Amino acid sequence: MNREAVTKEKICTAPKSKTGMPIMHCPGCHYGIIIRVICEVIDEMGIEGDVVGLTSVSCSGPWAYSFYFDSALCPHGRSPAMGTAIKRIHPDAIVFTVQGDGDLGAIGLGCFMNALLRAEKLTTILLNNGTYGMTGGQMSPTTLLGMRTTTTSEGRDYRVTGFPLHAAELVASMKGVAYSARCTVHTPANFQKAKRAVRTAFQKQIDGVGYSFVEFLSACPPIWGVSPVEALKFISEKMMAEYPLGEFKNVDSIL
Amino acid sequence: MVKGEISINEALCKGCGLCVYHCSRGCITLSAEKLSPSGMPLASFINAEKCTACCVCAWLCPDFAIEVYKYTDVS
């Protein structure tokens, strides 16, 4: 077959709401795929003019450079507070925060819980890779029991450092929450499910129902000490055993 | 029947191998001989006859390095 003679159509490329900035993450890190999920949903919903993305102090901080829409990098753990201010001044804006497990579950937990209690009309995307990747792999609130990190060299022991934080289940138990789900991007089917979850979360905010939340289990191959392909197995065998996938709350009215 | 092809942006690819793993048709390989400007092994498109233009490799490439083309007129 003469390949030069065929007419072809480009059917998949980078989403329009992603800038041309190269992704700054390690080889095999799932954060780039999650950027694609968010940007594709924003393109498909046609909301790039209304959306505001708030990134946090974590490896996801530089995402503000990748977003081709309004965005800001927030002080550590404070993106729900900044989001609250933006949303109250511009009630028609669609505001979402992107937070790592350390940013949301440790330093920013109080700020996040209070935003949930106030039933702010925000969307939060949690990136759960079970470790502080940015600072070299310390234990984070979502580190699995028995998992080795630089601060739990014998593996995490609940008698010393407690149990992992189940954010999606915790969020689902809060009255002000409209939607809570946990997903992954480690297979094509889960990638599509994750897009549906993010779309539903944005829709709950647009409809003014309440807080919406999507947690991603995300691979961090260098800190986990595995190859990018082995990290997929770690997600399906270890992470998903502790953190089941699915929707934990999906309501049309919080009252 | 040939359905499409992909192009890999060699300046963006970091050689993670996820596209190689996810392509069920075996269309992509990591070659040790070909390195990116930053010294990473590069993914390259082989087995072009088998590509179905399913886009899975492009969705799951963390570095936006893959573009997928579908053949519209194969005469």
Ligand code: SF4
């Ligand atoms: S998934 Fe992307 S970055 Fe990884 S090897 Fe394939 S083209 Fe390169």
Ligand code: SF4
């Ligand atoms: S489009 Fe599908 S068949 Fe073609 S190389 Fe990518 S994953 Fe393989």
